[in-house]
Amino acid sequence: MTRRVTRRHALAAVGAAALGSLAGCSGLGSESRFWSDSPSLDVAAIPREFDEAVPSRPRLVPVDVEPTVDAAFRDRVDRLLSPIPDPLTAERLPHGEFRERIESERAAAREALPGPEESPPPLGAAERYTAARDHAATAVGTWAGVTVEGDPEAVTADGGTVSSRAYETLDALPGPAADPLAGAAVYGPLERWYDAAVRRTLVGGRSPADEANPIRAGEAVGNVERVQSYIEVGRYLRDRYASSLTDPEPVAEPIRREMNRLGRAVGDRLRELHGEGVEDLRENPGPDAFVEDRGVATDAPSDSLLSSAVYRSFDGMWFDPVAVGDYEPDHPATGLTRTTLVLTRLRAVDEVAARVEAGETMFPDGPDAIGSAREAAIASTAALADHENPLARWLTTQFLPLFAKQDAALAADERSARSVAEAYAEYRWIETVTGEAEAVATSVASEFGS
Template sequence: MTQRLTRREALAAGGAVALGALAGCSEAGDEPRFWDDPPSLDVGSVPSEFDAPVPERPRLVPVDVEPRVTAAFADRVDRLLAPLPEPLTAETLPNGEVREQIGRERTAAREALRESDASLPPLKAAERYATARDYAATAVGTWAGVTVEGDPEAVAADVGTVRRRAADALETLPGSAADPLAGAAVYGPIERWYDESQRRTLVGGNAGPGGRANPLRTGESVGDVERIQSYVEAGRYLRDRYRASLADPVPVAEPLRREAERLGTEIGDRLRELHGEGTDRIRSTPGDEAFFDERPLARDAPSVSLLSTALYRTFEDLRFDPVPVDDYEPDHPATALTRTALARARFRGLDAVASRIEDGETMFPANAAAVGEARNAAVESAASLAGSGNPLARWLATEFLPLFEEPDGALGASEPSVRQIAEAYTEYRWIETVTREARTVAESVAAAFDS
């Protein structure tokens, strides 16, 4: 790292930064492209189906949702959809775009409701019910916006009420828990529901349906409010049910805050190394070139493309996530620890990929069998994270398990291209890498709590 900073200082001397940038652009234009002459690969032998399933999303809240509660959420969806004519014909509603949105959202609500079965982990079930209520309220809110007798503002609670309920619920978190790790996993997702609703959904003068001229936007606004109300109800229920299950509860807010700050300090130090001295936008991306002293590969090599994609994901979240870098102090410690641990795992993963690039690794599959082997390694690593006894590790697994969907879908498509196969292969390599680094981060947090 000293070498990198010294190079930047040398370039800065005498105004050489501008010259270096111009030279870099010229060199990039003449640089050979990996995909101009890629290695050969037997595409027909690349597997499209796999024996090893993606691990199930782990349970974070160690209590079940009672049948009466699931029935109440399902009943709310049914009651929301009740006013809609079925079938909704062009004679009843001539506007095709509005009619299409109502039909699409009604169908999506019913599908989400069917998927919200008792086998889902409690947090996932709560998210499915919130999604179903969002779709249903969007459909009926759109309908109310185009009928004479309809009143979109009567479909769901008003924005101010829901905003206040979310704020009140957030003030009670994090509550007591079995231990700090359990508190982070249980309360972190619930805090985030409310925090995001306050910062993104229920903000500004246009947050509610009132005064909107476009019935499509009116319906979507009603759906947003209903979704947050569903989260308020589910979060309160899970909070109370979890607390009631504890034999020896302990307060966890301060331990969570301290550990988030420790990880945040590590991230801040790494960001300053990547940006160099004097930056005032430490949360902005430094570009993938900052991760290595020399890049012996073409810019479009699969490994370099993977680094760029993972870098974008990392900094897109870092811009808004409550990661305590520098003087920033997050308001909600459970969310702060979970999101900071996620960022730390990603940065460790980025460094690991950059190291392989410096070693000249293109991450192009050596043969067709290598693709299946990479997926198996990714599944094994993700399963280890999801099955960990460490609740924070299990929470981190919930963030990485969805990454299997895109590469599995690409390989399952008819006749994927060589490039699509290579991208799937690198994504499996990333999953293996970042889940391994996530285990290291989770173990360090557990050790800090035990010390």
């Protein structure tokens, strides 16, 4: 049996049993390169804008944020900003850098709040509230640092206290849910907030009082306020969701079992890619592990896409709580969602590798091809966003941001065959990875139902 057949059969088995982006760069610090023998392309004929809108972020928490809660978060932003003179003139604060930072953070706080015509889903609204409070606290913390009577530490709660609250909130998750799939989609993002807070020292590091520079003191205040906001809104959404359930069930153990099962399958896949003797399965084996014989020139768009997609897939394993082999993350909803994401990416990388071996360059064959690729990516993403499976909808949130960079590249004043080809290949990647996401999410649902 050939290596290609073995690899693809093994991946299919992973899907049955357990079930990156393009920049022309390996992601390892080398200079960006582009296909030296690319065909000609009428770049001027390619539209800069498209009628088809990117799908909206799907709803994962099936409850709304109550108006009184929305008002409370907005009031907190207003109260944080109230000590800062408005306008903040040069006469009041002569130091230009400090003044500019305070003004920019104050403006960012107000812009982060959802506008009257906006209705983001609950998790999106929570992230907007938190960003607004972060910016507002950074602004007022900086202001407190440059005034004689100011005290940055008095702006928000003590960092140690907030850190303890984050741990307590994290330890109480996941709560009850309608079923394990819903529990993973609802509680995974909440766990992720607190897991990032406690693992990446968003709080518990240097206090505002330790910072002699007012800008750094303001940033320290903003960090603490951001985690405190996540604590408040996360507990609110957890309690509101739990109270909405007619027949709640504990889901932590079934989620953990599925997380570990996926992790074992991912570990088997990584061992196949690495071969013998690897010390850590999370190490990047390089794109050569995914292909036997390249059917395209080095740095053709498809080859570059393969390299960067492989890099991103393995980079995420170093920083995310992913179940790999025998490793069991502490928090099951986060572990299941992040491990599902890794499996989805590995399947998508293998599909790109198959196209590289088949000689597909992923260079657009004309101006219309770019719009067609974008439409196909949007259709695939929209189907995932509207899926009845909550885990599929969660996976959508991981791929939606990929559209922004490529849409911006096509709308730029200065475009080239390279930037257009990169956008085209990225749209093809989105279509591929969202298609694999549906297959993976469906297989997980089947396992929970068995």
